[in-house]
Amino acid sequence: MSRPTVGVSRPTVGVSRPGELAAARPRLAVAAGPPLAAFAQWLTELAFAGAGWPELLAALAERTGAACRLVAETGELLAASDGADGPRCAAAPDDVRRALVAQDARRPVPGGRAGGAGVPGGVPTPVRCADGWTGRAVAVGTGSRRLGALLLAEPVTAGQLAFAGAAPTALLIEAVRHESPPPAVRDAATVLRALRDGLGDPAGSPPGPTEAEAGLLRSGETGPSPAGGTGLLRAGEAELLRAGAAHGWRLDQPHAVAGIAYTGAQQRRWASALSWLDRPVLAEGRRAWTLLHGDVEREVTRLRVRLDQIVGGGQVRVVAGSLVTGPARTAVSFRDADRLLRLLLRSSDERPELPFGQAGLAQVLLAVPDERLRWFVHRHLGPIAHRDDLLRTLDCWLATGGSRQAVSERLHLHRNSVGYRVGLIKRLLGVDPLDPQTVAVLRTALAARELLAASEAG
Template identity: 60%
Template sequence: MTGPAERPVPARPRLSVAAEPDPEQFAQWLTDLAFGGAGWPVLLARLAEVAGTGARLVGPTGDLLADSGDSGRDDGAGGSGSGVDRRRGGWPGGRVADPELLGAERVRCTDGWLGRVVPVGTGSRRIGVLLLAEPVDGRQIDYGRAAVTALLIEAVRREPPQPPVPVGAEAVLRALRDGPGAGAVAGREELLRAAAGYGWRLDQPHAAVALGYTGAQRRRWASALTWLDRPVLTEDGYGWTLLHDDPQREVTRLRRRLEQIVGAGQVLVACGRAVADPGRTPESFRDARLLLGLLLRHPGGPSGLSPGAPAGELPFDRAGVAQLLLAVPDERLHWFVDRHLGPIAGRDDLLHTLDHWLASGGSRQAVSEQLHLHRNSVGYRVGLIKRLLGVDPLDPSTAAVLRTALVARELLITAAGAG
């Protein structure tokens, strides 16, 4: 292999960001570059510039796919000349081992270059590992991990077209959402077999997930949905999928994964109740759809819902009284709302005031700040609400009923909009 002193190292493109971006910011910037067409050598050069150490991308068999230009190579192309030396134990069996193990390993390349391993993959997709030139510290490892999504984006660009599968994942998800017989899946047994092919065990607890986006970069959002570690059905700008693990943890993980690509504060994730029967999976999808609708109307979550959950998330387990109301027929919800909110049902100003009045425990100052009203205007509205409803909203038993009626009204509006 040609040594570093014998060939000029190509100039690395400068990163027009702060000298010390945090890893989350760096992940977003590098993802932007990948979507703009930057290849592996450029991405690795940017990583080396920010992390302050050389970087190599190595395939699962030990071949060098690209490097940051710090080793004297100027083509960024793959080759075995400076790959991992399997004879010296640097690459056990020529295969990528378990990511948890790889994250703590160091490997030596055939040219003596020693690197710390960062696995590059998501779900079942593995393209190899990223090596950071030793010695490295925890901060540099964090930058390496932040680069994984961008490296995977370029990997997908290089992949040949995949042959069609017997029943596509989108057809399976559509059948699970709309019931067997929808689309290409004809019946229950075929649905069970097809779902199992994608790792969905429908006889074990699973929950539907609905994914929404409030930003303007729709093409990037559509691309981001393909980068989750599970198949996603995309329709009308929304995403639908399934999860098996802890819903609250998984909802947060999905939101963060998507926000890494499209930006923070623009992703909404809701999930339905967990079910263990494919015949009930459509119910979980309906829950997820309605809870996502609540988030779209109130990104922080309507009052009384999702206590303690980050903004943009509404897992079923944190849906409060909506957990019960989702199972109530619409006609009963209409009756309940008319019975308890009828006199102010046509007054959005009074309904919003009542919602914030209950949420704040009757704080005129808090409602004034939240609704941008004068304190006297808040007092006038609350007085009018009391007269029209004939009750004191802060009476404990009355407050519980009114909160329930407000959530029921939101669900009805959401259901009408989704229908």
């Protein structure tokens, strides 16, 4: 195995692996942040790109100049940067346990005085291997679940240990691929359902996953926080981070839920089209859900084009919910995507896509409780709320800036009929729709009414 080339003094770093295409290597602009943070992010990207423990340890060894080994709590050697292999290189189990207990004792206690985190204050405990090799231990784990220890060959400096402390997240990502996931998270659809159900919070997020789905959720877990680094996570959040990572989803990074609807009649072709997507989905009849990263609007278009190629053009609608960070917020993006999909399916212009960033007033209204929206609609449109003809006329009147000719052409009405309707609207509402202070209010009320109608349509 060739060794990686890592250097914080260069603008980019890359790992050379046999048979790997250079274009596919994760690259990092180290100048974009502090060297330690940049290195941690780079290792994480390597892990998500498929790098195994040997490659990750080789990268760490290259950066620190010290050989390193990864051992389980039992002392079993999992990987090494120096070619060590087999039971003859295993670590003493008692040494590993003592090192992990000592590191726990130095870990900050919520509400108490901090004793250190990542690589805690003080010198990590030495761990001796059966071949005489000795290293200092850095814990690799989250909360009560621990993979084992990362060992850095003695003698080590504080700077080397700091870089070792940046490696556990990447090592845990690879650990997910070595584990057989519990039944509750074995398939991506179950993970998506758990994310849609939400973890629950005082601000009004939906209640948590059902007991059957959420045996994976454990309180007190720690793991990557939305702000980066490692911190205390709420119940189930760390487990969902790991479950998402197993399916290629970076829930600790900005992401959005995509909602997809099929309007055609060939259900078998629709199911086949979903199976050919480059990402897992939750399929529910004519609708499906998945997660998007990166340029969400571009990804929405990619999804639609791919599906159109299989089921035929014009039969797929795709939306994206709001961009969120952290598994506790994914349920919000799910709700937004669901309502935008309903709104798009009701739309008369037959546009095929509606990402959150192009949803206009709905971007704000989606965050407003339905009860408040109903009050607003009744307050400003109440007298004509039962008159679809007047509502359509008002919508066109505002959209055309008060052009009788344009409204006449859009609604196929005589100009005199348009004038009569507009006069009736003014009389019933008691306002001039084109008054600068009224236009925004009426536009918002019409958008709120449409959003409510789409939500209630089911």
